[in-house]
Amino acid sequence: MDLRESYSQDIRIFDKFYKWGWIASLVAGIVVFCQIGGDYVAYMLNLIFINIIAAVGLNILSGFTGLISLGHAAFMAIGAYTSSILTVKLGVPFLLALPASGALTGLIGFVVGLPSLRLTGIYLALATMAFGFVTDEMILQWRSLTGGADGFAVIPPIIFGLTFDSYKKYFFITFISLAILLFMAKNMVRSSFGRTLMAIRDSETAAETMGINLGWYKAMAFTVSAIYAGLAGSLYAHFILFISVDNFTLFHSIGFIVMVVVGGLGSITGSVMGAIFITVLPEIISFTKDYLPAAVKTGYSLQAAVYGITLMLFVIYRPIGFYGFWVKIRNWWRTFPL
Amino acid sequence: MIIQQIISGLALGCVYGLIAIGFVLIFKTTAVINFAQGEIMMLGAFVAFTLITIFNVPFVLAFLLTPIICGGIGILLERVLIRPLVGEPVVSIIIVTIGMSITLRAFAGMIWSYDTLAFPLLFSEETIRISSFVIAPVDISIILVTLGLVILLFLFFKFTTLGISLQSLAQNPLASLLMGVSVKQGYSMTWAISAMVGAVAGMIIAPITFLSVNMGFLGLKAFPAAVIGGFNSIPGALVGGVIIGISENLAGIYLPPWVKDIFAYIVMMAVLMIRPEGIFGTHEQKKV
Numbered sequence: 064m065d066l067r068e069s070y071s072q073d074i075r076i077f078d079k080f081y082k083w084g085w086i087a088s089l090v091a092g093i094v095v096f097c098q099i100g101g102d103y104v105a106y107m108l109n110l111i112f113i114n115i116i117a118a119v120g121l122n123i124l125s126g127f128t129g130l131i132s133l134g135h136a137a138f139m140a141i142g143a144y145t146s147s148i149l150t151v152k153l154g155v156p157f158l159l160a161l162p163a164s165g166a167l168t169g170l171i172g173f174v175v176g177l178p179s180l181r182l183t184g185i186y187l188a189l190a191t192m193a194f195g196f197v198t199d200e201m202i203l204q205w206r207s208l209t210g211g212a213d214g215f216a217v218i219p220p221i222i223f224g225l226t227f228d229s230y231k232k233y234f235f236i237t238f239i240s241l242a243i244l245l246f247m248a249k250n251m252v253r254s255s256f257g258r259t260l261m262a263i264r265d266s267e268t269a270a271e272t273m274g275i276n277l278g279w280y281k282a283m284a285f286t287v288s289a290i291y292a293g294l295a296g297s298l299y300a301h302f303i304l305f306i307s308v309d310n311f312t313l314f315h316s317i318g319f320i321v322m323v324v325v326g327g328l329g330s331i332t333g334s335v336m337g338a339i340f341i342t343v344l345p346e347i348i349s350f351t352k353d354y355l356p357a358a359v360k361t362g363y364s365l366q367a368a369v370y371g372i373t374l375m376l377f378v379i380y381r382p383i384g385f386y387g388f389w390v391k392i393r394n395w396w397r398t399f400p401l
Numbered sequence: 402m403i404i405q406q407i408i409s410g411l412a413l414g415c416v417y418g419l420i421a422i423g424f425v426l427i428f429k430t431t432a433v434i435n436f437a438q439g440e441i442m443m444l445g446a447f448v449a450f451t452l453i454t455i456f457n458v459p460f461v462l463a464f465l466l467t468p469i470i471c472g473g474i475g476i477l478l479e480r481v482l483i484r485p486l487v488g489e490p491v492v493s494i495i496i497v498t499i500g501m502s503i504t505l506r507a508f509a510g511m512i513w514s515y516d517t518l519a520f521p522l523l524f525s526e527e528t529i530r531i532s533s534f535v536i537a538p539v540d541i542s543i544i545l546v547t548l549g550l551v552i553l554l555f556l557f558f559k560f561t562t563l564g565i566s567l568q569s570l571a572q573n574p575l576a577s578l579l580m581g582v583s584v585k586q587g588y589s590m591t592w593a594i595s596a597m598v599g600a601v602a603g604m605i606i607a608p609i610t611f612l613s614v615n616m617g618f619l620g621l622k623a624f625p626a627a628v629i630g631g632f633n634s635i636p637g638a639l640v641g642g643v644i645i646g647i648s649e650n651l652a653g654i655y656l657p658p659w660v661k662d663i664f665a666y667i668v669m670m671a672v673l674m675i676r677p678e679g680i681f682g683t684h685e686q687k688k689v
Binding site: 131193194204317321367 | 428434482485486489491492493495496497499500501502503504505506507508510511515621624625628632659662663666667669670673674677
């Protein structure tokens, strides 16, 4: 039955072959849903995919390695601006600019991750928060390159002569990127690299005793996480076509933390669910707005309140997040008659 | 010019220091950073504003009532949101305080709107001239109130039974439990005191910065203060705040204007690289 006899069985992505069929039909379903749905559906799907990429990246850092980052929006900003500057100012093709922005962000992530050997817990949170503020300010001040406070107009990507200028067309870029990055993340966490990160999370001392180079692996966790954020930033820039520092503030960094926590720390599937939930949440809120008293809906207060309360409730009552629900339902089905 | 900048930096630094003291109090007893400290400061300012302008409470009475109300809010927050998480990883409690800060800011926005309001002035806006430089009375009041509060806190922790039991709680919760100190009550009291200090900080800074829901972001500048002073030292927090306040103002003069806003964070990053435990902090040895 479900007994695993060899290592290759243990690390398989899906224990049953037929589950690949489910994935294939899910992919087909999403593609059809996007193409027959309106522009709004395509817009939301793009946004969800980009957020999933960033959330999965943050989960590799926070969920699997146990390091907190309050500067993830800054990584995204670096990716977004790198890609925009490369394509708009230097005329580099999008297919090159996308990995380049990931690479540069990864390099910066490595440097930011270096001190994480000495700084733990709160100090790391504060250091990454400071990194976020400094990055935002540098983008604001480096006017000749980034446009400063005026923002930066980005061109839609052109691949092999095809211009991806509508949400429905752009969908294919984000969807393929998401599929590749999710597959890579899944591979990372089921390989020795992922197990190393989890060992560091569970006990640094024990991990070091087993011969794990803590400094290197923590920096690598930051690098991988930053690459994901940078790619998400690049995809976001070419999707929204106009970026400014306001898109990448501390509030956005916290938003990614909410996605990861609500989805479930240490689970790729969880991050996917968390990102979907948090991205769709503002839309649900805006539907309910008509039925609420005027005082409640001023500014961003309602959305922010729902964000904050969701975050607190999940941490207190469901620390394992949506993934916990998912596992429960799945097990219930498996053992159904019992 | 420089001396004026130093004095206004000193006043601003005192406020940073007070918020940082709020961080330190909670950190010492529970090893948690309260990201909502800036929002509690904002609440303090708004509660005082409401008492004075809407309920026509006299200034002095409002000044005394506000910390009590905010202390109550502090106890409530601890009881409802932090107590269920005792024993959980510190990171999850930090995430809860982040959620707390978002929620408090949102509720404040619902109640008091997002407009910037003017806080009633206790002192005249006329400046005092001493020989060649001018001082604003508001700055002096901030410095005096801060000094008074710090002395009060010092006396409280040194001479009252409650203060001493809180200190013991910070050093060793299990031993103090065995000696008859109520750990639960102690945690509540810590949050109450920290919220009171935050409320005072809010009331004295409001005349300078004006009232707005987003004034809690000032609390983010208090993190560098606490880091520089050392996260487990109360006098360190004040010194760190003053260092940040003054160096920020001086950076405004000598460096390009935009450096001023992020100078505190640059200093903090430098301190974290060189001496993460801060100037007055003690390095905690981790036993395996």
